[in-house]
Amino acid sequence: MDPVLIITIIIVFAALAFDFINGFHDTANAIATAVSTKALKPRHAIILAATMNFIGALTFTGVAQTITKDIVDPFTLTNGTTVILAALISAIAWNLITWYYGIPSSSSHALIGSIAGSAIAAAGFGTIKYAGFLKILQALIFSPLIAFAIGFIIYTIFKLEFKNLSLTKTNKGFRYIQIATAALQSYTHGTNDAQKAMGIITMALIASNYHTTTDIPFWVQFSCATAMGLGTSVGGWKIIKTVGGKIMKIRPVNGVAADLSSALIIFSATYIHLPVSTTHVITSSILGVGSAHRIRGVKWDTAQRMIITWFITLPITGLLAAVIYYILNLIM
Numbered sequence: 153m154d155p156v157l158i159i160t161i162i163i164v165f166a167a168l169a170f171d172f173i174n175g176f177h178d179t180a181n182a183i184a185t186a187v188s189t190k191a192l193k194p195r196h197a198i199i200l201a202a203t204m205n206f207i208g209a210l211t212f213t214g215v216a217q218t219i220t221k222d223i224v225d226p227f228t229l230t231n232g233t234t235v236i237l238a239a240l241i242s243a244i245a246w247n248l249i250t251w252y253y254g255i256p257s258s259s260s261h262a263l264i265g266s267i268a269g270s271a272i273a274a275a276g277f278g279t280i281k282y283a284g285f286l287k288i289l290q291a292l293i294f295s296p297l298i299a300f301a302i303g304f305i306i307y308t309i310f311k312l313e314f315k316n317l318s319l320t321k322t323n324k325g326f327r328y329i330q331i332a333t334a335a336l337q338s339y340t341h342g343t344n345d346a347q348k349a350m351g352i353i354t355m356a357l358i359a360s361n362y363h364t365t366t367d368i369p370f371w372v373q374f375s376c377a378t379a380m381g382l383g384t385s386v387g388g389w390k391i392i393k394t395v396g397g398k399i400m401k402i403r404p405v406n407g408v409a410a411d412l413s414s415a416l417i418i419f420s421a422t423y424i425h426l427p428v429s430t431t432h433v434i435t436s437s438i439l440g441v442g443s444a445h446r447i448r449g450v451k452w453d454t455a456q457r458m459i460i461t462w463f464i465t466l467p468i469t470g471l472l473a474a475v476i477y478y479i480l481n482l483i484m
Contacts, residue, residue: 156360159233159484163356166240168379171349173247174259175205175383185407185438186334191327200331201338202384208342209377213368214425215344219351220358220366222284223267230275232359234480236352238273239266242473250461257458258429261465263348264288269470273477291426296436296462299417303440307409311444314405326404333411338384340418341430346380348427406441413437432462 183197192200220226229235243262250257264285271279314322353372357363402410414430414437421428435458 156233159237160356160360160362163233163237163240164353164375166237166244167349167352167356168375170240170244170247170259170263170352171346171376171379172383172386173244173251174345174349175202175380176251176386183334183338184434185402185410186330188402189323189327189330189404189407191330191404191407192334197334198385200335201341202381204335204338205342205346205384206377206381208339208344209346209380210342210373212343212422213347213350213373215347215422215427216350216354216368216373217366218284218288218425219263219267219348219427220354220368222281222288223264224271224279224281226355226358226366229271229355229359230279231481233356234484235267235270235274235477236356236359238270238477238480239263239473240352241476242266242269242469245472246465246469255458255461257461257465258292258431259345260348260427260429260431261292261462262469263352264292264427265466265469266473267352268466269473270477272470273474274481288427291421291428292432295417295421295428296432299414299433299436300440300443302413302416303410303437304444305440306413307406307441307444310405310409323404326408330404330407330411333408333415337411337415337418337434340415340422342377342380343422344418344428345430346376347422349376349379402438406438406445409441409444410434410437413440429462 183192183201186192187194187197224235226232240263243259243266246257246262246266247259268280268285347368350368350372353376354363354366354368357369357372358366363369414434417433417437418428418430
């Protein structure tokens with residue numbers, strides 16, 4: 153069998169594995185607030201998230217095209233298939249490490265850092281398309297800050313609007329609303345996160361000369377949607393525990409405010425074809441809501457640990473991908 157075909161098949165399966173792992177790694181972010189407030193039972197929450205993730209992944213392809221063409225040029229990428237395989241191995245390894253320790257790190261940072269690192273190892277810093285890469289980096293940096301602000305504003309509005317209602321009645325009403333916002337958040341998660349693996353597979357097809365445009369083939373879109381939906385059905389309980397309880401004590405009204413603000417940011421990014429970290433956005437929304445509710449009620453030590461992980465993910469995965477590229481280049 154043609155060696156290029158074999159490597160391409162391996163990349164496709166690795167990308168689907170990344171999407172599967174992304175599903176159970178990031179499921180927690182989409183449903184943690186709904187589970188922690190008991191708006192949804194864990195099993196029901198996971199079924200809802202898996203379904204909405206699948207639907208969301210089938211809806212758009214703009215983010216996938218950004219991943220395909222804006223970090224490096226897949227048509228001229230040196231040792232393209234080896235670069236992509238190294239990036240996937242690096243991103244998967246980092247996702248599994250952070251999942252094991254229950255740290256809600258960013259799959260997006262891991263993947264983008266890995267692509268850049270392996271591409272630089274293959275062809276030097278000149279291979280990076282800096283305009284596109286910086287655009288993606290800005291989206292990753294600013295989206296959590298905006299999510300924090302939006303979460304703070306939305307919860308402040310809720311506090312003013314419902315200040316004369318009893319806490320029991322407010323919580324009961326918002327618990328029902330939270331089912332809808334959890335579904336919305338899971339849908340937006342699918343519209344953005346699943347597309348990253350679609351972009352990687354399309355890059356591999358181009359590098360292997362099996363595809364001639366940056367358009368995303370439907371079989372790629374469907375396969376990635378299925379992988380993420382299946383991964384979501386597995387769930388990530390360690391991260392649910394961190395996001396749902398170790399940042400702040402979440403009540404239904406807090407959960408609705410956080411879900412709405414993060415869904416708004418993620419979908420806005422999807423609409424303008426920019427990949428963002430759903431992990432960063434959702435946890436930043438919770439931090440914003442918590443700060444508006446009672447700033448001392450936020451467990452800032454947990455937030456600090458997550459923020460450190462956010463900052464170190466890009467350089468660590470970049471270096472890891474570069475090392476993996478050199479190893480693969482020696483043995484392939």
